[in-house]
Amino acid sequence: MTAPGPMFIDLSGPSVPDPSWKRCWRGEEMLWKMFWGWFFFGHGVVLGCSFGVMVLAMILGFATDPGSLNAGFAGMATGAVLLVLAIIPYGLWCGVSLWRCAKNCINPLWTYAARLIVIVYGIGIAIPLSKLVN
Numbered sequence: 001m002t003a004p005g006p007m008f009i010d011l012s013g014p015s016v017p018d019p020s021w022k023r024c025w026r027g028e029e030m031l032w033k034m035f036w037g038w039f040f041f042g043h044g045v046v047l048g049c050s051f052g053v054m055v056l057a058m059i060l061g062f063a064t065d066p067g068s069l070n071a072g073f074a075g076m077a078t079g080a081v082l083l084v085l086a087i088i089p090y091g092l093w094c095g096v097s098l099w100r101c102a103k104n105c106i107n108p109l110w111t112y113a114a115r116l117i118v119i120v121y122g123i124g125i126a127i128p129l130s131k132l133v134n
Contacts, residue, residue, distance in 0.1 A: 025093065027100030031114055034101040039094050039117075046090050047083075054079030095121055 023029040024038060054076055061075020095118050102114035 021093075021097075024097040024101055027097070027103070029097075029101050029104065031098075031101050031103075031105040031110060034098055034104075035114060035117075039098050042090070042094065046086055050079075050083035050086050053082050057082070091121075091125060 020029060020033070021038070024034050057079035058072050058076040061071040061073070061078075064075075065071035098114055099118045102111045102118075105111060105114075
């Protein structure tokens with residue numbers, strides 16, 4: 001009788017699929033999911049939450065000093081900074097992911113349309129930023 005060979009046991013369990021945002025970044029997600037789920041509706045969620053934070057910061061500013069408009073404006077400016085800090089990384093991620101996922105569709109016309117949207121989106125962000133620099 002011979003001794004059995006080594007036995008390996010996989011303790012990590014079943015593999016969990018990557019989340020959708022990682023698949024989008026690598027360009028592995030379907031174009032329609034990336035465009036409608038993350039680009040279109042995702043911007044609505046991020047902007048809505050950011051404006052909500054802006055309004056709450058303004059209300060907190062008024063609550064700290066009810067007799068002064070400056071406190072409310074300071075709170076609103078703080079909320080605007082938070083809006084910019086949230087929307088710029090999300091916008092960059094969306095633009096890169098949409099460009100990479102553009103090839104994952106049946107009709108190549110949608111690939112060109114998605115990439116044109118990314119170019120227009122980038123120009124739409126670059127123009128206001130260029131006004132701030134000058």
